[in-house]
Amino acid sequence: MAVTTTAHRARRPRLQRGSLSREKIVRESLRLLDADGIAGFSLPKLGRALGTDPTAVYRHFASKDDLILAIADQLIEESSGGLVPGDCWVSTLAESTRRLRTTYLAHPAAASLSAYRTTQGPAEMHIVDVIIGAVLAAGFEGAEAATVYRAMGDFALSWAGCEASFLALDERLQKRDTDAWTSAYLAVDRRQYPHIWQVRTELPGVGDDEIFETILSFVIGGLVARAPRPCGCAQHRQAAANGNS
Amino acid sequence: MAVTTTAHRARRPRLQRGSLSREKIVRESLRLLDADGIAGFSLPKLGRALGTDPTAVYRHFASKDDLILAIADQLIEESSGGLVPGDCWVSTLAESTRRLRTTYLAHPAAASLSAYRTTQGPAEMHIVDVIIGAVLAAGFEGAEAATVYRAMGDFALSWAGCEASFLALDERLQKRDTDAWTSAYLAVDRRQYPHIWQVRTELPGVGDDEIFETILSFVIGGLVARAPRPCGCAQHRQAAANGNS
DNA sequence: GGCCATTGTCAATGCTTATGACTAATGCAT
DNA sequence: ATGCATTAGTCATAAGCATTGACAATGGCC
Structure with a gap:
């Protein structure tokens, strides 16, 4: 069959008319x-x-919201496309979190509109399955596995969504915030806020990537310490053998 | 064309000066x-x-944004007012995170508008000083202390802000999301998404408070494990003496 | 009393999301 | 191939939004 009727369009189950899709x-x-x-x-x-x-x-x-959901799914797809879990559940969790953040930071405005939304699209289902797989590999079971999955997934979404939302603000407003670290907090009164004063010169130099890797290491560290089963990969088996949790 | 339109418009008596502030x-x-x-x-x-x-x-x-900043400061004040750090830096960190979340969940719509904004008001400065104080008490110093503070503070803001943003959505949209856990994920294909399938019956029962306490325990756990100086309070000194990290 | 900044009111601008009516292009059955 | 139902694109329009400038009443001040 399939003679010469607009070959490249014939792939779709339903032909699209006009210029929009x-x-x-x-x-x-x-x-x-x-x-x-x-x-x-x-x-x-x-x-x-x-x-x-x-x-x-x-x-x-049907509505702007409908479009935003489609954008959300596109972002998840871009973020988790081709992600294949390895034998190390620790790096599976860390990597999927890093990848979501990378995508959100690349499209901050889109991310700030669509974060926190459940699309129930295939891309979302896939990454959910991957993360739950990692949590199960860590030895969590039943209700605890479900809770730990939600904790890790929501952490990734909330952190990346928050960073993106900030980047999606007017540059003017972003500058207001940055100036807070570089000048307002620098000139703080020693007696009124002694602890801020103590680290005031270090505050402006802290970078976003550094902050993210710090909180991620805390989260993963706390998870590993609680996991019933240590990671089976070469690197982490080594660490576990040395008595390091 | 115009006949008597403006003649007897029902006019409210003009308000007194100072009725607004x-x-x-x-x-x-x-x-x-x-x-x-x-x-x-x-x-x-x-x-x-x-x-x-x-x-x-x-x-x-001056603008709606100006008003939103004033609302943001009001929320921070409501959240951190009267917070006095005890001798246990672990619970200082945990409690200030819990309190921010409690306030945001009590005013989800307001929080979703004003989260991620720096007000530089006194309430904000105070809570920042308290958190940095706890991080210093944990033995972090210099640049590392600044990074750890940002990580902990941004974690609290992003998590609470995210939960609030979700609660601020239309009830209709929230229901869509809840239904995803209670029905869509429940009917997932076993072969396509084996890990989701494995925990499908547990997913609907997971509560928000439970998820929050789980991620908080991971974060705090990861932080404690890395802290140069253990917590000096009775409870944690005991735990440290038992070799538990 | 008279000045005048402040603050409440009103009309209007230009943007937004969204809907229903109308028109023209298209795929399909005949 | 031909006619028709369907549907994509267009138009007019509604209702609501943030914001502005003109205007007017108020109340403090001299």
């Missing part, structure tokens, strides 16, 4: 959000950027 | 946000709720 709209949304931030993202603007009527997007998405 | 507006904003959520919070609605002209609030706040 959900996929194209999501892609252009991401582009707009990356370029102009949240302020540059409205359905009329999106329609115009696509070269269509300002309201045309409503033919493909 | 920044404090009153912040209080009414919190009330509105708690009652109706983010959707019920616009400057026109706020003005009407205060019994004034919809635009009257602009006489006291």
Whole structure:
């Protein structure tokens, strides 16, 4: 069958007419959000950027929220696509957290809109399965496994979402915050806030990556200490043999 | 065309000067946000709720963002007011994290608007000083102390902010998410997502408080394991003496 | 009394999300 | 191939939002 009827379109189960499609709209949304931030993202603007009527997007998405969910799934896909769990559950957990953060930081405006939302798309299901797999490999079982999974998953989402939300603020507002570390806290009164004063010169130099790796090491460290079964990979078996928890 | 439109418009008697103040507006904003959520919070609605002209609030706040910052400071004050660090730095850290979360969960809509914002108000400075004090008591010094403080502080803010943001969503959307745990994940395909399948019956029963205490115990556990100086309080000295980290 | 900054009111601008009516393109059955 | 139901794109429009500038009443001050 399949003669010469628009070969590349025939792949889809249902042919798309015209110039718009959900996929194209999501892609252009991401582009707009990356370029102009949240302020540059409205359905009329999106329609115009696509070269269509300002309201045309409503033919493909029931509402703006519907579109945001599609963007969320795209982000999760970008973040967890091709992630294959190795034999070390510790690095599986650490890596999936790092990857989510990397994606969110690459698309802060999109992430700040779509974080904390459950898409129930295939990409989300996949990463959930991977993380639960790691938690089970750590020896947690039943209700405790479910709780530990939620704790680790929500930690990754909340941290990355929070960093992204900050980066999605106006540059003006971000500068206000940065200035707090570099000047306001630097000039703090010694008697009123003695502890801030003690580390005041160190505060401006702290980098975001450093902060993230610190909290991640705490979380993973606390998890490993509580895990019923140590990690079976070469590196961690070595560490466990040395009596290090 | 126009006949008698403006002639007998039902006019409310003009309010007395001083019927509005920044404090009153912040209080009414919190009330509105708690009652109706983010959707019920616009400057026109706020003005009407205060019994004034919809635009009257602009006489006291330069913009909506200006008002949101004032709300943020009010929340921090409510959360950290009266917090006195004890001799146990572990519980100081845990308690201040718990208190922030409690406040944010009590005012989810307000928190979701104002989280991640630096107010540089006295309430914020105070809680920062308390947390840095605990980190110093743990034996961290210099740049490492600054990094650990940021990690712990940002963890508390991001987790509580994230939970609040979720609670600030429409009830309809929250239900969508809850249903994901109670039905969608329950009916997952065993072969496609074997790990989800394994814990599927446990997922719906996991409570938010439980998840929070789990991640908090991981974070605190990881921190304690890395701290140069163990906690000096009776309870933790005992634990340290038993060789438990 | 008279000055005048402050603050409440009003009208208006230009943006937003969203909907229903209308039109034209398309796939499908005949 | 032809006609038709479906549907994508367009248009007009509604209702609500943040914000602004003009205007007017108020109350402190001299």
